[in-house]
Amino acid sequence: MFTLDPSIFDPAAVAEETRAFNHDLATRLAALPDQWSFPPQVVRERREQGLGPFPPPERSPRAINRVIDGLHGPVKLRILKPIGETCGAFLHIHGGGWTFGGADLQDARLIELADRTGLIAVSVDYRLAPEHPYPCGPDDCESAALWLAGPGRAEFGISHLAIGGDSAGANLAAATLLRLRDRHRITPFRAAVFIAGCFDLRLTPSARTWGNEKLVLNTRDLDMFVRHYLSHGHDPAQPDISPLIADLKDMPMAHFVVGTRDPLLDDTLFMASRWMSCGNKAEVRIFPGGCHVFQSFGLSISLESNNLIDNFLRVSMQ
Structure with a gap:
């Protein structure tokens, strides 16, 4: 049963560590130049240097890069295999609006997930907006999912598959599941992980009313991301764009997680409710004070959340 304890939304439920981190993050981001005054490529380069909300990336020498065919040309995949026995694969779709x-x-994080779960992490380097707006991104993710469910599964010698993503990546993961079911009549994924997903691009109440405070993102950011993604004038009230309004029958078991200090809180609450109302199994984790994709930061709630995600994947692959 999907029940929520109202006390988790009480500011008093927020741990001091989380509260202090949120204050420092908001202060730091408020002091940075407005990212929308720069071309997207400049912002990407700044993020690469750790000059955005997230620390600079650490690339693993264990990663294997490969390319598959897609509707719009080659699609890059980044593959991280676990140390030890392999039990399946996890199709990862990154966030970033x-x-x-x-x-x-x-x-x-994907190396950690792979080693803990025995799943090969396969991350999709899908095309980005505004240079490549909808439907390029979901088309690339669909191609990656079809490859993993067919040639990839045979190449890796595995049978069990999971899928997941954070923020926009959770949106694309849900859209990919729907495309495979509706376009290809297959449901190869047995589990899904949705971290702070954006499931309704018309913007849910928590997203619309969040305002200007920047805890990774704010309402203006969401507006701009949607504008970039749908720059060719596509209607956000389409299931392929806003999976919240889709027919969600015959979906895999899912793990939904979000923090209470995330503009996309309602997206998770609404989507999880619809997921279960359509007959699918799901678990929902709400973390007091967690900012958008708080799992990316070195917090106690991040460690707890990532442990819960990995445990969910281990159990679902059995």
């Missing part, structure tokens, strides 16, 4: 991010920016 469909505008920022990359498959090689979360190696440390």
Whole structure:
């Protein structure tokens, strides 16, 4: 049963460590130049240097890069295999508002996930907006999922598959599951992880009313991300764009997680409710005071959340 304890939304429930981190993060981001005054490529380069909300990436020498065919040309994949026995694969779709991010920016976390779960992490380097707006990103993710469910599964000698992503990546993961079910009549993934997903690009109430405070992102950021992603005028009220309004029957078991200090809080609460109301199994974790994708930072709640995600994947692959 999906029940929530109202006390987790009480400011008193926020740990001092989390509260102090949020204050420092908001102060630091408020002092940075407005990212929307720069071209997206400049912001990507600044993030690469750790000059955005996240620390600079640590790339693993264990990573293997490869290329598959896609609708719009080659699609790059980054593969991180576990040390020890392999039990399946996890298709990872990164976040970044469909505008920022990359498959090689979360190696440390994906190596951790792979080693803990026995899953091969396969991260999709999908095309980014505004240079490549909708439907390029989801088309690339669909191509990656079809490859993993077919040639990739045979190449790795595995049977069990999971999928997941954070923020825009969670949106794309949900859209990918729907595309495979509706376009290809297959449901190869047995588990999904949705971290602070953006599931309704019309913006849910928590996203619309968040305001200017920047804890990784704010309402203006969400507006700009949607504008970049849908720059060709596509209607956000389409299931392929806003999975919250899709028919969600025959979806895999899912792990939904979000913090209470995330503009996309409602997206997770609404999507998890719809997921279960359509007959799918799900677990929901809400962390007091957690900012957007708080799992990316060195906090106690981040460690707890990542442990829960890895445990969910281990159990779901059995």
